[in-house]
């Protein structure tokens with residue numbers, strides 16, 4: 330953990346060990362140039378606590394890129410709860426309250442929301458201790474799970490990428506393999522099926538894949554065949570690090586566009602994909618729909634129509650990135666990063682409009698919890 334923290338280029342990290350559950354809570358605030366940090370709270374079992382910290386640090390950096398890529402007034406941050414095993418309800422609730430306490434302690438520097446392994450109900454629990462929470466249930470004043478908005482953005486990215494590679498954004502008869510059918514993969518599969526695509530689904534939980542496949546007439550691919558099954562589009566919508574030295578040589582697709590954060594295990598993977606002629610839509614561009622929706626609906630006072638229009642613009646943004654990447658002969662992710670860095674640099678120099686910060690709903694802690 331010392332090594333990880335030393336090598337990280339971020340702002341601050343909170344590390345907490347929970348004695349009752351033996352869980353670790355990591356909150357990583359990567360960059361606050363554009364505004365207060367915001368990013369989801371992931372809960373899962375890791376082999377080692379340090380794997381949870383590594384995930385938090387990388388995910389927080391990814392959020393910095395995501396907010397900069399859409400030029401929203403937020404910084405990069407993420408929380409990871411590394412549990413030793415799935416917890417029973419009471420222990421889980423206590424742990425989430427602890428997460429809320431730690432976020433409150435940060436005084437508005439970081440706001441959380443859902444991510445892999447957490448739900449709107451979990452956000453309600455965290456909200457008992459802090460106001461800096463996105464995505465509570467509608468009954469509790471939130472806008473619920475942003476997964477379907479993320480899926481809409483990925484859908485737009487898939488279309489834009491297909492337009493490049495196949496000359497048409499039409500998805501009729503295009504084969505798309507969706508890896509992971511959780512809160513983003515599921516609505517994505519439905520949209521793809523509606524658009525006439527031939528959908529293949531794969532999930533670490535085979536039952537989940539089978540149930541969904543039955544409903545939308547998709548084909549089930551076993552998890553170990555997710556990389557070498559031929560398809561036009563591969564959409565990773567589960568864990569990160571799936572594009573690596575082992576998977577890239579196996580891939581039988583022309584396009585990669587999905588919602589998983591940190592799809593590239595290492596930087597080199599982008600170059601290998603370029604060499605193989607596979608178009609990779611940068612994850613932090615393709616998957617920004619959830620962030621757009623949560624910020625738009627819960628802080629910026631946008632209507633659902635405004636959010637939808639902005640999420641669909643992910644397709645156009647990706648199109649520009651792909652154009653410029655080609656012109657500069659770099660990978661799309663290199664180009665997307667260059668653009669994000671430009672937004673950050675302009676903000677640091679103060680040449681950009683003053684970043685609007687949170688509305689009265691979030692920000693400094695005023696209530697001290699309940």
Ligand code: PHE
Pocket residue numbers: 367368369370441442443444445463475590616617619620623
């Ligand atoms: N966890 C999601 C993401 O990575 C959604 C989210 C965005 C949650 C912003 C909180 C804040 O984009």
